[in-house]
Amino acid sequence: MAEQAPGVRIDGLTVVYKTPAGELPAVRDVTLTLEPGTITGIVGESGSGKSTLALSLLNAVQPPGRIAAGSVEIDGLGDVTGFAGEELRKARGRHIGYVFQAAQNSLNPLKTVGKQLLDLGRSHGVEDLRGLVREAKELLGRMGLDGARVLDSHQHELSGGMRQRVGIMLALVLNAHLVVLDEPTTALDMITQANILKIVREVHAERGLTTLVITHDIGVVAEVADRLVVMYGGRLVEQGPTREVLGSPTHPYTKGLIRAIPRLVGDIAEAQALPGRPPTLATVPKEGCVFRERCALRMDVCDTVDPQAVAHGSRVVACHAVTVKEHA
Amino acid sequence: ACSGGTNNKSGASSGGGGGLFTTIDVNRPGLEATAPANPYNPKGNSFPGYTAMKLGWVKNHLTDPNQALPGIAESWEIAPDNSAITLKLQPNAKWSDGKPVTAEDVKMSIGIAYTQGSTAFSITPGAAGAAADVTVVDEHTLKITQDMANPSPKFARGVLDTFVLPAHVWGSVLPADFWDQLKASRAEGADADKARETITGLGEKVLTFAPPKDTSAGPFVLERVNPSEALLVKNKYFYNAANVAPAQVKFLNYTGNEQIWNYLTAGKLDHAGFTAAPTDVMNRIKAAAGNEVIKGYSPVAVSLAFNQAKKPYDNVHVRRGLAYLINREEVTKVASPEGGTAAVTTTGIHQKAAQAWIPDTLPKLDPYATDAAKAEAEFKEAGLTKKDGKWTLADGSAWKVSMHAPAGFSDWLSAQENIKSQLIKAGVDAEVVTTADYPLYLEELAAGKYDAGFWLMALGPAPYDIYQRLYGASNGWTNVAGKVKHSEPGKAGNWMGGPEKIEVDGAKINPGELTGKLNSATEEEAKPIMAQLAKAANQDLPVIQLWDYVNTQFVNNSRFTGWPHDDEILRMGTGVLPSGVWIQLGMIKAKS
Amino acid sequence: MITGTGIVKTYKQRGNVLAGREVRALRGVDFAIPKGGAASFIGESGCGKTTLGRIIAGLETYDEGEIVIGDVPMSGIKLKKRQPYFRKIQMIHQDPYSALNPTRTIHQTLYAPLSLRAGQTGRSKEWIEERAAEVLSMVGLDPGSVLGRYPHQLSGGMRQRVVIARALTVDPEMLVADEAVSMIDVSLRLGILALLKDLRERLGVSVLFITHDVATARYIGDDGELYVIYRGQVVERGPVDTVIADPVHPYTQSLLSAIPVLHGLEEPGEQPVTPLESLDESKSDEGCLFARRCPFRGERCTGERPLLQLTEGVPQEHACFYPERRNVIARPMSEV
Amino acid sequence: MSATLIPEAAPAASAMRRNFWNGVWRVMKRKPSRMAGVVIIAGFIVMAVVGPLLLPEHLPGNASAITQPPSWDHWFGTDPQGRDVTALVIKGSRYVLLTALVTAIITVVAGTAIGLFSGFKRGRWDTVLMRLTDMKLTIPGLPLLLVLATVWKFGNPIQMGLVLGLLGWGGVARAVRSQTLSLRERGFIEAARGLGLSTTHIIGRELLPSMAPYIAMNMLIAVTGAVYSQVGLFFLGVLPYESDNWGVMLNLAVFQAGAMITPNALGYLLAPLLAILLLTLGIVLVVDAMDEIFNPRLREE
């Protein structure tokens, strides 16, 4: 029972999907530590394996996918990759709250939020269902909603932002201290997005959580995360404190990505698109660096050897060019 | 001329052995749970012979239409000139509620029969064989006289073939002044028309009358009906109840012959009336435990009738040619091996009756034995030509014999299919076209839409009935109040379209008028006319007689015995359930 | 090139016999986009951006107002005859996948409009083929490898380029890009924006850019105008950089303040305005439409509706009784 | 800006335009059952077209071998006229398939036209047409046919197909309309309109190909429905018949030959039943592949 924010250690995690072309890795050899009480943000483009990684935290990779190697060690729980059945189910919800990608659709359209809350309570053997409802109302109130009304509503009666808040409420109401938010603001309006991000930050602080935020929008990470993790083609290419990574990216992909962000201020001519296109499961190079085809710093070694994640101070980068430069 | 049989009431004590008797009313597909126990209602739950009693049970004698087995009338006397019949009722007859059956009941029943139109009790002015007067002589005796203006030799048959209904149940249906109205309707003029209209109006009332519960004078009374079965229980007041073997009777419903086959092959039915069945099925029926087929006489024959308004069927040589081509033995074998015997020739009469009516003429008629050469000669005579082995019309256009039959008449269809292949083999193109159902078939036939179709004929035993199928309304002759008129082909239901006068043995005769004469002729008077008509039918061939029906009955010996094998008994008239008559006569015994 | 005045659009939702519902999507919008110019519409979801864009592209009718294309007022032309005018204005849809027929190859997709033009101008088949290759090159695609393919065989960015190429086949004078990059991978987004800008510069095509992401609006061209729309009304209108740097309408300010600051690259401005809490769910049409959510609401706001106007000391048009500069902008780290 | 304008090349392997039939072949190959379906249907078509030509116009009967059980000479035995049942099934297939063809054409043409019109025009026309369609779909078809059969003697396969087609377009119209409505919302239709392409082009080139699988599927469903209804009507014996077809065979087998009672006639009953089952199977298997055949994406995966 972790009453405090738990730490998470992901080690050598590889997740594969079965496709007509065989089993292909969507997440390959990822090693990552979530420090207790921090917000970690994972960015990456579509198909880079973010959701797959997040699901692995709950050992919930959907078939035809499976965790092929590695472990996910969560404080107070152990290695969840070994969990199964009831044990796994109980861990979900109670220990790990998950806010679904497109949380707008994460509610049963036929039941009111309140009924689903009760279902959740019953599933986890909560005796004091009234207490649970009270807690839920409080959380909703905290997020600026009228709890009673929301609990009495069906999904379709709530706006996108409201649904997302309900999703967060359901992730937290059982007192989970590890929360995973998969694209919490995609498809939301700017203003709603800003609101949700504010709530994430505040709730994180108030309840003492360990939070993982997944997004393809660097702005979102920049807004909330303490640490920033960049994924590309199933590989973790760079990680470090958010400000540092944004301020001085080292991996060529991170650099390109940041340069490609349309910005509100500054010289627009500085901004440049990355050439090429992001890989899909089938087009990810089997060996060598996943990014090499779009990389300006490509070297011969990149074609054959997958660069290892190397720590450079607070930063971890997986790039031959960077490693060479550091050591030079 | 003759009187009814004996009353078996003192019969053996073996009756009443109990048990369930299972049968089927082959005349009436589709039991109707909501229908009343009313014998006049076409769906009525009334089973003649079982729950519904008639005065007598008429028989299909070869020549005498007035023979019958006793029913409610224990015996009767018919005046030699057919002018009257005196009925003596069963002295012990009682209704199922215990009330006695009286002459008043019978008189009322006759009144009811008037409203429905019956052969003897008709309000049509001048109708042949109509009764003139009904007199109650005493409680058990009635006398009914015939209107001798247009007498009919089958008057007594018409009287005997009348349902008897309980006056204490049905009395309300007839108004008090009914008999006066009836008298009025006899006259002519506006008042009579009005009276007839009133009586016809009563007819509807009668038809729909629903007695609260069945009150039967027969051996059984209706207990209940559901859409698939009807249950009858023994009427303990029945005059011969002691000899009625079954305690209960179950009538099974059916909608198609295949169901009856099914029941029969399963050995379920103790008795079933005539049902056509294909050979294979028949074999299985016969093979089922206890099943037996008994055969009797059925005064019906089937024929291929021509529409002579259509070419080339207007030419007698074409018709004859076809007659020479069709192998009737084969047709019968394929279509009705059990229920028919191939017609020896075309006489218009069932072959059995023909032996009795025209024994001398019969051998002189052309049997139309299959003979391709003769057929060819006839066709040539008719001006047809044969090209590449195919016969074409005189003008060289194609000729196709198109035969029609209603769907569901399986024996007819089989027969036509067989004729078709026979004809095709002989170079005459042919086809079989079905019509959805019988009503439609009749309508289209009457409208002259078909070249050729199957037609029932030789409906005995009354001579007039036999020939009016060939030389009656369908061939242009209408008989109103004894006066025969001929109408043109295509008019007034004349679809056969034969000529009004036919040359027979060199002399021109008018077959319609001759047929009309049969309506009032005695047996002896009728015989020469019959001979003449038989010759006409044989030479002119308005139809080709194919087979004569055999009254094939199915019985099962596992539960009951005593099935009649006597020809006389088996000549039961239609519209009756013969097993009911056999049971009430005490013939049927339960097997112990 | 195209101007509109007082465009009003009201959707009547039928479907129920007894109760109809009206959605006032546009409430009298004025706009003017010069030849070769650029404009951006921003605003939150449901404010009417797409509706306006579709009206401009001739894909939707309007209830009131006047649109003038070139110098031809549309009111003088029958509904069915307007097509040739509106053909000069092509729409680029948000979702590049649904914008391309999945059962047709790129070649077929481009061929149809080109052959129509070839028919009108009496040009040959070869011209069609040449032109197809040309428009593809214009959007930065290799005709040889793209022509024979089906849309699903292309990436999102390539598809969006094909969509643009298809629009170019009719030599448009204006492109209406409705959230044209929101469904495209982050690393490729800028490519499309740059392409649009490039087309503007090279071909003189005007671009109307519809988005709720203010930052992307800048990339079409800094000489463009920004229209901030709120509930069917333009509440602020002016040169892009002016509006971004000095928004005067509280709604624009809120919108801008909602944009995440890229900590590490830039620093938040000094006086951030609190982002708006929630949507205004009231259907009230009284007074200023924004009044109920406005943190700076004054007395006048509930009584009357402010109209888009220029006031002294403010360079851009706005529809607010109490325009005031509030510093919401983020600054690049380099400047800090 | 040059960086953005470097032509993006697609992976070279599949640069060639794919041939539709190649795709179809691939789809078929993917599941052998589909091949079986195509073979079955092709078999029936060959049977209907060629079969009757090879057989004599009037099948020879044999009065001494009526209603025989299956044997080497007669695989499904003989009918009550002593004719070979297998030959009867083959001859009968023409009627059945011809009716099905006519039905298919009418269903597709009427259904598609009405569905397109309704979905395209929307508004009042749509309401009226859809009410009509609803009504048609609500009125139980078979009883209606039965009632119609009393006035209208669908004499030959063409007429029969006509009636069945006129009764059967409802489903296709519905499907086409809902597809039209949903495709209308898709960008490419709007784009085509914006580009000034003609309505004919939009309907013929853009809409119809996208709807082809639905139309084809609904057509096949309508066709199976038509086959059942016509065979059923003949089976019930409410229609006059002039030529042999499966329904007539069923009717005669049950009501004339007593096939449900005597094993001798079982072949007579089972042969047309098997033919119907086989045809159904073929259609089911082909329908299964329909979506993939028309969808280039699924076709190539």
Added chain:
Amino acid sequence: MTLITRRLAGHLARGFVMILVVATISFFIINNIPGDPMAARYEKLVEQGMSPEAAAQSVKVLYGFLPDGTLWQQYTDYMTGLLHLDLGMSVSRPGTPVLDVLTDAAKWTVLPVLAGTLLSFLVGIILGVYAAIKRTGKLGDALAISGSLLHGIPQYVLAMLLVVIFATLIPILPADGTVDILFEPGFNAGYIGSLAEHAVLPVVTYALSAYGGWILAMKSSVVTVLGDDFILAAELRGMKRSIVFRYIARNAILPLFTMLALSLGLLLGGAVFIEKIFNYPGLGWLLISGVQDRDYGLMGGAFLLITVGTIIANIVADLFYTVIDPRVRSGEEGS
């Protein structure tokens, strides 16, 4: 007005119009039917030995019930009768109002159809869920194919096969009729047992012919729902399997309600074959016998009643849908 009553009112209005249209159609079709029931009756009487004149009179009495007057008058009479639930008199069953005959028969159609629908619905959805879950496996494939096949096989083929198997080859079940008359009607084991025994084959045929449709629909519906985010979300929240299953089931069954109406309509239509083959005296059977007896009133009435049944089924299914699906419920209530 609540949504339900509003929808109900709309449905009833539409249903009413539809009934009028169907009645009109059937009236005019029926008035054009060739074939003469009087001639058939006459023939029959003559064949039974009645003299032609007597037969003619008898037929005249019998068909005194046929309506007369101009076509338009007959039509208005028919329609006004209809409004008073009077469908006229049966011709083949003189004196019996068509409605009585029909209501008597209706139970023999409605009950087996409902039983068959329910049975197939239950079995179909359970196996459908199974087929969806095992959709990649051999068994799932087999279930789906069997579903398509059964869905494709015409009812009469199924019915005949069942008769051949269970009544001819292994005669263990009755293949005709409704109940053995020997059992006293009422609530007793014998009677009910007999009823049930006779209903087995028809009900099974209905069920089998509908089952394929359900299994396919349920499968595709479950597959859709399984792909819905909220199911994964529920799992990720650690909901109990049983609860997740309920979520799937309820959401997957919902769209099937629209199908339910259609299926009921189809089965009602198919009653014609099944009742014919099993000699089950329901509406379809009556319709055929009406056609064959040229009983215009009965035919039109049976057709009308079958249509009304379908309309009612539609209305009920839609209302059910409205009650269950909160989206529909509030979607129209909003504002």
